[in-house]
Amino acid sequence: MTAQELKIQEKKAVQPDGETTKSDTYFAPHVDIFETDQDVVVLADVPGATPDGIDLSLEDNILTIQAQRQTIKPPGRLILEEYETGHYLRRFTVAETIDQEKIEASLANGVLRVRLPKVGPAQPKKIEVKIG
Template sequence: MAELTIWRPFQDLKKEMDRLWQEFFGKSYLPERWEVIEWAPAVDVSETDDEVIVKADLPGVKPEEIEINLVDNVLTIKGEKKREAEEKKENYYRVERYYGSFMRAIQLPSEVDVEKVKAQYKDGVLKVTLPKKPEAKKKLIKVEVEK
């Protein structure tokens, strides 16, 4: 019987990035805290005339396990998805669901009003609505045609 192993792409990526940075600069580029990050949720970022909207898929994550920060126009979503208690009677043939800590840092396309940011969580999807600052909204300039 083949041994079951869990694929951790971010840890493999960090090891490879560390190797490359050490080869060129003699030091690690990614901080050690990345060792505990096992997965990152998928996100959609969209923009209207008035706001930036970020949606993140976080199935199985409790709302109290989510931390949202906004610093220097970078939205950071962190949290943890806890593993369910394993059933010892089951023989697993495949394990693809991710568990553990996660973090996504998203550079926003426009300056936003920090005081008016709202976050909603429904059916495993986090929606962060970030209203734009008035000066960040697109201004339409009419071109006059001379006759």
């Protein structure tokens, strides 16, 4: 994979686009990115998110992963809480070598898997010449 296929924007405290009326906290989920001959795969840790709480979008070659984290309140008295409440937000620049129409995503065990298939090389094609 070249650096041009999936450019990782610097990881930092994230802010949603535009102004918001809520003061929600957003976390940048940890990701693993790997490549095969056919695709690039992004694995993002989004524990507590459900499939309907994930917003995966592609606009102006920017892949945005945004997820709502469900807060779980266990019964009884809270003794220690290390998990902060908030949401997930991470953005990546997608190269033109990715077939944007065939991007797929799935969620299992708190891990979001985004498959970014590469555009195949142009195949030889016979073009029919019509009369008229």
